[in-house]
Amino acid sequence: MLTEIITQLKCIAPRVCADAVQKALAGSDRKEVRILDVAAGTGLVGEELQKMGFTNMDAVDGSRDMLDLAERKQIYQRLICDFVGAKPMDIENDTYDAIACCSAFGPGHLKEDCLPELIRVVKPGGSIVITFREEYLHIVEDYKDKLEPAMVRLQDSGLWERVSRDVFPKFYEDKDGITFVYKVL
Template sequence: MADLSKKEWEKYQDPGQAHVYKNIATVMQKGIEPAQVSDFYSKWAGDENGYEQELPDQIFNSPRTTAASAAESFPPDKRADVKVIDVAAGTGLCGEELRKHGFQHIDALDPSEGMLSKARAKNIYERIICDYITDKRLDIESDTYDLLTVSAGFGEGHIPCSALHEMVRIVKPGGVICLVTREEHLRAVEEYRNRLEPLMQTLEEQGKWKRVCRQIFPGFFLDKEGILWKYKVC
């Protein structure tokens, strides 16, 4: 809890927000390992007042923003044919939003089986892959997807910078990668500080992808700003 600002701490003291802030502080604590992250999410998803109950879209705007931005890259009458992978899919919040925009062929990737069990019950995904995304090759063929989304999958102990290489590999040339996270992670998370955006720039200089937009937006989570990047794979 020491990493919370005074304003955040005051919200944490509010009984209506205490548990969700405690959970977010725990899963984003410095030094947390990826396996600990996925185990924590599994437990949180299974709680009686679990992940989705504590993060309704009124206070958590990331899934809606991610899906809306991704949809802008595809004409409405073409979205039903687009092959999508929802990375860090969790319980399927972004997948549900993608469906609302007309995407029909969506796969899910997430390392938390507990979260994926909730997503599986929604019947919004065609293939569900329980795995971490890093620089190691996934059980996915190259150039498989037209669209890759990540909603809130970056953070302490979450997706590493090196995973960008694998994202590019599994998306077809001309396909779109849409990434959303909390803006302050660029400074607060050592893995990303002076590394994530420089790697994005390097990949562009290497001709791997081309940036479509970089946008800061309000309401990622309560008063936290989010950041959205969208790239087209070359």
Template sequence: MDKSEIDVAAATTNLLTLYSEMETEENVKFYNSWAQDYEQLQKVGFKNFHGIDGSERMLKIAESKGLYQSLTHWMVTADNPLPIESGSYDLVTVVGGLAQQHLPWDILPEMLRVTKSGGCICFTLRAEESDHRCKLLASIQEFVNKGLWEKVVERYVDKWQKEMLPTGVAEEYVDGVVGVYRKK
């Protein structure tokens, strides 16, 4: 194996262990540090990080960490696909982005497209019911039914993130779900 490549099976096992063994407070700390520090993913074997975000500010924060090989300012939608070749990534993550006011639910085919066969797609979403979440879950299940990916783990997380309000961040936490799927 080339030094720049990773052992996908081992890294995926480590990633799943990380998600399955963390207590709620550990999850909170992990997600709070996600955008600013990818050391957790490095610890489980991932080495090459490419960041894509619609927010230039988030990209500046990411750049300041010195972890990324490339950063791209891009807002992905069904009509604006990623400027990435198909099958490029071992792991695609969307943390906190699959929300009604953020990324549309119909970007899942694009996430799947840029993931290598056997690679994983990891995402988080709020646990509360909404039209957006229902469409997202229906799309996820459609991919399973079509044999495009398989569920590896889906975990309900109490106190997943602090509630986001128009006036700022509240003290209360909302519950969430972490999903990891493997592309077939």
């Protein structure tokens, strides 16, 4: 009974995000492909990806405390403590096959100005998966009429192309989640 309640309370977003990464990387060698977990927090998405057999993962997060917790799980090869925004991260161009970015868009978190930087570090043909609470698109000032238009502008500029935009239920209690999948061009 207790396990059931805990399972119900657990946010499903890390699993949804990891599933979308897995789908985007279908057919690739799971031990070879390189994934960056953006705003990795304590590593919940990395744990899901590891269960799926992905082993070549790095994490970036602005919080050293979060990264310390993630490090204990021994999921990630490189842990980068940095704020993700317009400023270049200490990562070479075209490094990753995929980015997983889960629950990182929210009040006071990532802004749309980080999207070109995410695109920069992903190889052409690679994928960017972004999952967050759907209502944030409409209620967070930084995102309202800003986040999706910025995504569209990047597509119009030929930097990436949208593969899917899926709304799913129960991101948190009765709140929907949304997952965007983009292919980097």
